[in-house]
Amino acid sequence: MIAGIQDGKTPIACLRCRYYQVTYDARQPYGCRAHGFKSPRNPSQVVYESSGMECQLFEAKKQEPGARSQEPE
Numbered sequence: 001m002i003a004g005i006q007d008g009k010t011p012i013a014c015l016r017c018r019y020y021q022v023t024y025d026a027r028q029p030y031g032c033r034a035h036g037f038k039s040p041r042n043p044s045q046v047v048y049e050s051s052g053m054e055c056q057l058f059e060a061k062k063q064e065p066g067a068r069s070q071e072p073e
Contacts, residue, residue: 012044018059
């Protein structure tokens with residue numbers, strides 16, 4: 001189950017977190033610097049499945065001045 005879905009909430013978007021990383025490891029391509037792990041799945045899913053709680057370390061990335069927004073218009 002995807003983190004947050006069972007409660008009717010939007011799941012945490014790791015792509016928008018400052019701690020999210022894409023690793024060089026083909027078997028574990030996604031990682032979380034805050035929690036210190038790599039995984040073949042989205043880190044927020046792993047955190048939810050192991051703790052039963054949403055990720056408490058999520059921090060939104062800071063927008064660079066002049067950078068284009070990734071939000072749909």
